[in-house]
Amino acid sequence: MAAIHHRHGGFCRELKKVRKGPFIIGVAGGTASGKSSVCQKIIEAIHQDPSTKDSKIVCVSLDNMYRDLGPDESEKAAQGKFNFDHPDAFDLNLLTKIMKDVKEKKSTQVPKYDYRLNARISGEFVAIEPSDVVLVEGILAFYWPELRDNYDMKLFVDTDADTRLARRVRRDTAERGRSLDTILNQYTSTVKPAFEEFCLPSKKFADVIIPRGADNTVAIDLIVQSIKDVLAADQQLSPTKPNAHGDGPLPPAFDPLVDSSNKRCQTQKQYFYSELFYCEYLITVSL
């Protein structure tokens, strides 16, 4: 029941024990499905809303977690023959360390990665500051249970393979210094088989599947609304906020009966969420 308790903590004081760190969202999907674009849209929407504009939201990309290659592997990579879509291509220790820092709301550093050199850029890092919401995106974001278990919400960006390949050709020729021949060889020899073996089966872990990626504004709006609800609940529970309710009665803003009687729900969307919260409240109290 942790997933229900922690997401709508206004109903349940146990929430404080369930999630102390940031709200962590895993975002998986095939290459060029639109994972980064979806994350960008979510971040923009949170920053644009006056009620959440001061919340800290950050994206950590598994693209920066590729491990260093040995000389033979580098040679293969230069020819487009190294399998960057296999779990072994990633630095799991680094990933684990960064997730630990992020969960504990500690500042951390993610190495910058150069796709032209197939290597980390020596001495260059992206700083990740302690955040309220952390998006973790990558083709294998759901693959490792130890990574997956950190997520409070899991999104799978589901874009058809033709569209993804077309986008990858455009992107990798323009931004990653690849020839068309190398891209197509890599795609058929490693990218596609690894997608089918490691990425696609992980779709079953998703809470929300987003067809068409960043074009799916309805799905993104719903996800953003859900994040805003979590941020609002966190604010209510924060001991530093003057309106924190501690062990007292439930705050009116989170009383499901008040919400479902529509006093606080001006829009249909809000009403939908209050109904959803009420259902979760009933499940919670019945356990």
Ligand SMILES: Nc1ncnc2c1ncn2[C@@H]1O[C@H](COP(=O)(O)OP(=O)(O)O)[C@@H](O)[C@H]1O
């Ligand atoms: N909805 C879209 N329409 C057109 N191009 C898109 C769309 N979403 C992403 N792209 C382009 O496709 C490429 C891959 O998108 P990106 O969001 O980086 O995917 P991923 O993070 O899954 O690799 C980028 O060049 C991006 O500009």
Ligand SMILES: Nc1ccn([C@@H]2O[C@H](COP(=O)(O)O)[C@@H](O)[C@H]2O)c(=O)n1
């Ligand atoms: N040196 C590298 C490292 C990775 N790739 C490819 O990147 C893809 C993952 O990134 P997306 O933004 O597309 O999700 C993955 O499919 C790798 O094949 C690469 O080509 N070279």
